[in-house]
Amino acid sequence: MDKETVKERLLDYAEMTERAIDAYLPERECLQKNVILAARHSLTAGGKRIRPALVMEFCRACGGEPETALPVACAIEMMHTFSLIHDDLPCMDNDDMRRGKPSCHKAFGEANALLAGDALAILPAEVIAKAGLKGTLSQNAALKIISLLGEQAGIYGMIGGQVIDTENEGKQLPENVLLEMYRMKTGALLEFCCRAGVIAAGGGADLQLAAGTYARKLGLAFQIIDDILDVTADEKLLGKPVGSDKESGKYTYAALVGIDKARSEAARLTEEAAEALSVFPDREFLEGLTRLLLERNY
Numbered sequence: 001m002d003k004e005t006v007k008e009r010l011l012d013y014a015e016m017t018e019r020a021i022d023a024y025l026p027e028r029e030c031l032q033k034n035v036i037l038a039a040r041h042s043l044t045a046g047g048k049r050i051r052p053a054l055v056m057e058f059c060r061a062c063g064g065e066p067e068t069a070l071p072v073a074c075a076i077e078m079m080h081t082f083s084l085i086h087d088d089l090p091c092m093d094n095d096d097m098r099r100g101k102p103s104c105h106k107a108f109g110e111a112n113a114l115l116a117g118d119a120l121a122i123l124p125a126e127v128i129a130k131a132g133l134k135g136t137l138s139q140n141a142a143l144k145i146i147s148l149l150g151e152q153a154g155i156y157g158m159i160g161g162q163v164i165d166t167e168n169e170g171k172q173l174p175e176n177v178l179l180e181m182y183r184m185k186t187g188a189l190l191e192f193c194c195r196a197g198v199i200a201a202g203g204g205a206d207l208q209l210a211a212g213t214y215a216r217k218l219g220l221a222f223q224i225i226d227d228i229l230d231v232t233a234d235e236k237l238l239g240k241p242v243g244s245d246k247e248s249g250k251y252t253y254a255a256l257v258g259i260d261k262a263r264s265e266a267a268r269l270t271e272e273a274a275e276a277l278s279v280f281p282d283r284e285f286l287e288g289l290t291r292l293l294l295e296r297n298y
Contacts, residue, residue, distance in 0.1 A: 161185025187219020
């Protein structure tokens with residue numbers, strides 16, 4: 001599938017996600033309005049919406065309808081946004097900008113940003129559970145997906161990776177430890193997306209296994225490219241200051257092995273990710289997206 005067609009489908013998925021997110025978290029006149037506005041500030045700030053696209057496309061690739069997986073797609077974008085809000089806080093990365101806008105704590109204050117992140121960490125389970133109760137998803141699939149989300153977002157997934165990152169700030173980690181941190185911090189949510197899409201469509205264990213392998217390779221490549229972009233990107237395209245990793249004392253994979261080797265490793269992982277898709281008959285979009293992410297400049 002050519003790049004323009006991949007971008008068009010990616011845009012379609014993003015628009016589906018935007019409309020659904022707006023309905024899940026509408027603006028309301030209520031006493032707690034500020035925390036809703038703070039959550040919406042970050043949740044509706046745009047971004048590539050790669051995670052929702054992966055959920056819906058893996059569902060489609062397994063014979064399901066993308067709309068079936070839409071609640072799950074919105075749920076993972078909420079969870080991802082929660083992590084970004086908290087990452088930007090002064091106690092973590094202390095970033096003032098996110099996606100070209102003031103970070104949540106800069107726009108709404110630290111307390112509201114903290115609580116908005118908390119709300120977006122809780123809401124995904126509600127969204128998925130209600131989809132099961134309403135019959136959008138089977139109740140069995142909803143239960144499996146909620147369990148998977150807890151596994152991949154929790155202490156053995158995204159949050160665990162963030163702990164390793166925070167506790168080792170300013171330290172040059174061995175390559176194997178650094179890559180394991182990336183697998184948890186970045187790759188775990190991507191693994192959730194791919195496996196959850198398969199579950200939503202009723203796919204079996206073999207397809208879930210392949211989706212997980214694909215996601216782990218993609219997650220590492222994705223984070224390595226992020227490292228490279230933190231050094232080389234156009235700040236306006238990136239939507240946040242370039243060089244923030246170095247300024248905050250973070251030792252990244254690109255810093256450890258050099259830009260050229262990092263690019264080579266990202267390319268190798270990308271090809272391995274694409275190979276893992278071989279069990280999916282309809283994989284052209286996923287293969288195209290995988291290579292497009294390697295070539296991104298923001």
